[in-house]
Amino acid sequence: MPCASERILISLISCSVLLVACTTPRPENVAPCVTKDTRDLVLRWGTEDDSLNVIEVYRLNTKGEVFYYKGPRKDTITDDYKLHIDQRDYCTTASSVNSCFLKTQALNSRGRKGRFIEYFNPSTDVYLRAVWNPDLQTFQSRDMRKEYEQLMSILDQ
Numbered sequence: 001m002p003c004a005s006e007r008i009l010i011s012l013i014s015c016s017v018l019l020v021a022c023t024t025p026r027p028e029n030v031a032p033c034v035t036k037d038t039r040d041l042v043l044r045w046g047t048e049d050d051s052l053n054v055i056e057v058y059r060l061n062t063k064g065e066v067f068y069y070k071g072p073r074k075d076t077i078t079d080d081y082k083l084h085i086d087q088r089d090y091c092t093t094a095s096s097v098n099s100c101f102l103k104t105q106a107l108n109s110r111g112r113k114g115r116f117i118e119y120f121n122p123s124t125d126v127y128l129r130a131v132w133n134p135d136l137q138t139f140q141s142r143d144m145r146k147e148y149e150q151l152m153s154i155l156d157q
Helices: 004-022 087-104 142-156
Strands: 042-049 054-060 065-072 080-084 113-121 126-132
Touching: 042 087, 042 142, 054 087, 054 142, 087 113, 087 126, 087 142, 113 142, 126 142
Parallel strands: none
Antiparallel strands: 042 054, 042 113, 054 065, 065 080, 113 126
């Protein structure tokens, strides 16, 4: 029968092997729905606080990788890799955000805080941004609020 220290060592090794086995590598290629014109598409969403001059932002690229930044609002931010989602889920998400922008067209109704979703495709020179006050449940922001919640839900995968 192994002693206590041997049992702890065996448990640590077992946990390490399990952790390595459950970790999937980051994707190397773009999602199958991505075309030449949408290869550089970026979806961003988050909340900015003007009074504190801070921003919390998530960025989703065409590989399905999600990056995160929270800190001072500035022109150039360095975000950190957070996770990646299944590429089929990426395709569904990108399509949903695009449809929501086509439906909403324009939304810029903010307060001290602004919650936002951005759709940026430098290849086609398309930059769409919707901003609303997260403290109010307005009729105009209903679709974007729903889309924002769906974007936040991919972080739980």
